[in-house]
Amino acid sequence: PExxxxxxxxxxxxxxxxKSDCGVKSNIKSIPGVMTIRGCAYAGSKGVVWGPIxxxxxxxxxxxxxxxxxxxxxxxxxxGTTGIDSFVTLQVTxxxxxxxxxxGGDKKLVKVLDEIQELFPLNNGITxxxxxxxxxxxxDIEAVSxxxxxxxxxKTIVPVRCEGFRGVSQSLxxxxxxxxxxxxxxxxxxxxxxxxxxPTPYDVAIIGDYNIGGDAWSSRILLEExxxxxxxxxxxxxxxxxxxxxxxxKLNLLHCYRxxxxxxxxxxxxxxxx
Numbered sequence: 001p002e003x004x005x006x007x008x009x010x011x012x013x014x015x016x017x018x019k020s021d022c023g024v025k026s027n028i029k030s031i032p033g034v035m036t037i038r039g040c041a042y043a044g045s046k047g048v049v050w051g052p053i054x055x056x057x058x059x060x061x062x063x064x065x066x067x068x069x070x071x072x073x074x075x076x077x078x079x080g081t082t083g084i085d086s087f088v089t090l091q092v093t094x095x096x097x098x099x100x101x102x103x104g105g106d107k108k109l110v111k112v113l114d115e116i117q118e119l120f121p122l123n124n125g126i127t128x129x130x131x132x133x134x135x136x137x138x139x140d141i142e143a144v145s146x147x148x149x150x151x152x153x154x155k156t157i158v159p160v161r162c163e164g165f166r167g168v169s170q171s172l173x174x175x176x177x178x179x180x181x182x183x184x185x186x187x188x189x190x191x192x193x194x195x196x197x198x199p200t201p202y203d204v205a206i207i208g209d210y211n212i213g214g215d216a217w218s219s220r221i222l223l224e225e226x227x228x229x230x231x232x233x234x235x236x237x238x239x240x241x242x243x244x245x246x247x248x249x250k251l252n253l254l255h256c257y258r259x260x261x262x263x264x265x266x267x268x269x270x271x272x273x274x
Contacts, residue, residue, distance in 0.1 A: 040164035042066055044173020045180075046129040048259055050160065052076035052210050052235045053243070054086040055124040057116050060093040061109060061141065062131025066164070067093040077214045078237040085122050092116065096133055105139050113148045113157070124240045125156035127180075135163035145184075156240060158184040171258060178262035185243050186270075197245065203231045205249040207264055208256030211236020219255070234260060247271045 015022040039047065042060075047070040051058055060067025068091055080086025094112050096105060109128065116126060128141050141159040149157045160180045162173045204223065209216040216236045223230055231249055232242035246252075252264050252273050267273045 039170035039173070041162045041167040041170070041173035041176060042129060042131055042164040043070055044167070044170030044175075044259070045160050045162035045177035046070050046173075047074060048170060048210065049174055049177035049235060050127050050129065050158075050180075052078070052088055053127075053238050053240065054078040054080050054088050055122075055239045055241075056127055056156075057087045057090070057092055057120055057123045057125075058127045058129055059109075059112055059116070060091070060131060061096075061105070061112075061128050062094065062133050063096045064093050066131045067091050067129075074210070075213050076236050077211050077217075083120065087120065087123065096131075101133055101137060104137060105134065106141075106144055109139070109141065109144050110148065113144070117152060125158070127158040127160055129160050130163045132164045135161065135165065156185065156188075174259040175262050178260065178266070181243060181263055182266055185240075186247060186266075189244060189247070197231070199248050200229055201250060202228050203249050204228045204251045204253055205232040205234065205242075205246045206230055207234045207252045207254045208260035209233060209236055210256070223253075234263075247273070249273055 010025040013022045013024050046058060046060060046067070050056075051070065051074070060070065076088055078086055078088050082089055092112075094100075094105060094108050096108075100108055113126060116123065128145060130141060134141065141161075145157040145159040149155050158180050160177060162176045166172055166176065206216060206219055206223070209219060211217065211233065216233050220230045220233065232238065232246045234243070234246070247267060247270075249267075250273070252267060254260060254264050
């Protein structure tokens with residue numbers, strides 16, 4: 001159609017021999033709120049870093065579409081019983097409506113957190129993955145997280161400021177998610193990092209492998225056959241306990257540099273983990 005052809009004209013061109021560039025305009029920024037093939041900061045946090053952690057419930061806080069979009073497309077395999085002790089493939093959303101934009105969504109978030117506790121009592125933690133409206137209207141998800149964490153006896157509840165408009169590629173979402181691990185997991189550990197296991201000189205962590213189709217399992221088998229002990233997978237088939245144990249690793253093995261270099265640098269500087 002003429003309208004479509006006009007829009008696509010700059011994305012299609014014929015390459016001519018001898019020319020280094022065929023003049024195609026690509027790699028342009030996506031428009032927040034429009035479903036494009038590119039991700040956003042929310043996609044980087046919810047869809048990549050936090051979403052595969054299996055024993056935590058991840059709330060897509062905002063309108064229903066973003067959560068639905070992030071939920072159906074990635075094969076982050078995990079071992080566990082969905083809805084009992086693992087929640088990766090569930091689409092949990094606060095389903096923002098127009099009235100929530102006008103009056104604020106904090107009360108709705110409180111209700112969602114209470115419902116999660118009732119429906120999924122074996123969850124080991126909850127994350128709040130912010131979509132665009134949350135930042136635009138200024139909801140205080142940090143205050144809600146602190147209050148409900150205290151109410152639930154110290155349960156780990158992580159507010160993640162990954163609103164899509166903060167970055168029009170996934171990469172900033174990775175960074176924001178890494179910082180949330182630092183601030184809401186690592187910084188709240190006991191001073192000695194009290195591991196739930198007896199450390200060995202051979203403890204390593206696989207960082208930046210999302211177990212797409214089970215690839216992290218293959219890596220883990222090879223590493224363990226070499227005599228290493230994998231104490232954490234970030235974050236495919238990963239758990240909150242593994243995140244908490246990672247500062248005791250002797251070496252971080254970084255697979256996806258772009259998504260996890262931030263937290264790996266932090267662990268090198270703070271915990272001395274190469």
